[in-house]
Amino acid sequence: SRSYLKIVDVPFFKADGDQVTSADVRTVMGKSHLASSFTLAHSPWVMRNSHRANTATVWFDVLDSQSGATAKHLINTSFQFGPSSCFVRVARSHSGVPLCQRCWRWGHSTRACRSQAPQCPRCAGPHTEAGHCQHASCCRGNPSVKPPQDPTPKGAPCPHATCCVNCKGDHSASDQQCPFWRHRFDRTWLAEKLAPSSLREGLQEISQKTAQEERKGRRALNRRR
Numbered sequence: 001s002r003s004y005l006k007i008v009d010v011p012f013f014k015a016d017g018d019q020v021t022s023a024d025v026r027t028v029m030g031k032s033h034l035a036s037s038f039t040l041a042h043s044p045w046v047m048r049n050s051h052r053a054n055t056a057t058v059w060f061d062v063l064d065s066q067s068g069a070t071a072k073h074l075i076n077t078s079f080q081f082g083p084s085s086c087f088v089r090v091a092r093s094h095s096g097v098p099l100c101q102r103c104w105r106w107g108h109s110t111r112a113c114r115s116q117a118p119q120c121p122r123c124a125g126p127h128t129e130a131g132h133c134q135h136a137s138c139c140r141g142n143p144s145v146k147p148p149q150d151p152t153p154k155g156a157p158c159p160h161a162t163c164c165v166n167c168k169g170d171h172s173a174s175d176q177q178c179p180f181w182r183h184r185f186d187r188t189w190l191a192e193k194l195a196p197s198s199l200r201e202g203l204q205e206i207s208q209k210t211a212q213e214e215r216k217g218r219r220a221l222n223r224r225r
């Protein structure tokens, strides 16, 4: 099992003026007295808090037990970045990088889709998945080829090979057996598969969503006081 955590308000610029990198975070973690108490699952991910912010959020995941004992141990501890003590907080893990259910690309949510028309997750054609059998060339049938190709009967599933728009595998992009689903929290893996702009947009959405949740949580706490 893995737990998702973040370090908040990390200075984005180091003393020498350079931007803080994932390698710097590893160094800081390695020097910490907490170093022996956790193992990173992936390289930490540094994200500047906004275009002009001088702080960043560092996202990281650790190998953990089912009960999340390691995360519990780390939450509210701090890592020392230069003169700043930066706190570890829980990162909501249920979101992952979003999958658009309109164009079926990873990196933005359906609401943020800029695609001109919905795309089919089975064949990337300009129709919805429900309209696939009616509109896709594989299912429409073709009486002029030899032997003539029968259309797929109405209501029957498409019996033809599928080409996932994301991984080219023989499944629909909406199918959770697609490797993207398994890796949707894995920034290192995604960085190799997605365009940098898509990944950046996806992570931005995650951090916005997390910030919203945190604001909500803080409001709820304040009300209780």
Ligand SMILES: [Zn+2]
Binding pocket: 100, 101, 102, 103, 104, 105, 108, 109, 110, 112, 113, 114, 115
């Ligand atoms: Zn989209």
Ligand SMILES: [Zn+2]
Binding pocket: 120, 121, 122, 123, 124, 125, 127, 128, 129, 131, 132, 133, 136
């Ligand atoms: Zn289709």
Ligand SMILES: [Zn+2]
Binding pocket: 133, 136, 138, 139, 152, 158, 159, 160
């Ligand atoms: Zn078909």
Ligand SMILES: [Zn+2]
Binding pocket: 164, 165, 166, 167, 168, 169, 171, 172, 173, 178, 179, 180
């Ligand atoms: Zn796939």
